[in-house]
Amino acid sequence: MTVTVDQSAFRGALGRFASGVTVVTTVLDGVDHAMTASAFTSVSLDPPLVLICSHKTNRFHDAVLESGIWGVSILAEEGIDASAWFAHKGRPLETQFDEIPHRRGDTGVVLLEQSLSWLECRTETVVDGGDHTILIGAVVGAGVRDDLDDPLLYYRSHYGTIVRLPASEKTVYGGQA
Structure with a gap:
């Protein structure tokens, strides 16, 4: 059975799902690769697994498949410029991290400093x-910053940040934890 979905409606529906913003990195033969991704989620706590989706025509795609290692920097609001930069197609591969504060993780991948975790x-x-290709990864290292707490969000092709409400998942239903 073939189902035809209006592409404009499909993209519009997906655009109404607010998400966090990540920069995903890998290193292959000493060359760093990166992409901005909102297609990221946790899969399992035990064992710790996450997934990312990479467009098959993105130059990051083949590099991450071959390397088998990747980093996920979950961006803080202050990472907005990095997010836009790594979403830009055609940026120079060799100098793409020159203006972006970063460090190397234990696996050798680049991790961005403007990240919450x-x-x-x-x-x-x-x-x-x-x-796209869906990559499920075993988490071999994790960290958080305690000095930042404002996430960068993405909704309907625009950046945003969080407005905290007094309600939480523990208080909405009957006030019970």
């Missing part, structure tokens, strides 16, 4: 996802 992963599973 970061993960280092080894690819466990690769799944075909149409025009």
Whole structure:
């Protein structure tokens, strides 16, 4: 059974899902690769697994498949320029990190300093996802910054940040934890 979905409606529906913003990195043969990604999520706490989706035509795609290691920098609001930069196609590969504060993780991947947290992963599973590849990674390292707490968000092709409400998942239903 073939189902035809209006592409404009599909993109519009997905654009109404607010997400965090990450920069995903890998290193292959001494060359750093990166992409901005909102297609990131946790998969499992035990064992610790996360996933990312990479467009098959992105130059990051082949590099991360071959390297088998990747870092995820979960951006703080102050990482907005880095997010826009790594979403830009055609940026120079060799100098793309020159103006971006970063460090190397234990696996050798670049991790961005303007992040709330970061993960280092080894690819466990690769799944075909149409025009994307889904990579599920075992988390081999993780860290958080306690001095930043404002996430960079993405909604309907615009950046935003969080407005905290007094309610939480523990208080909404009957005030019970």
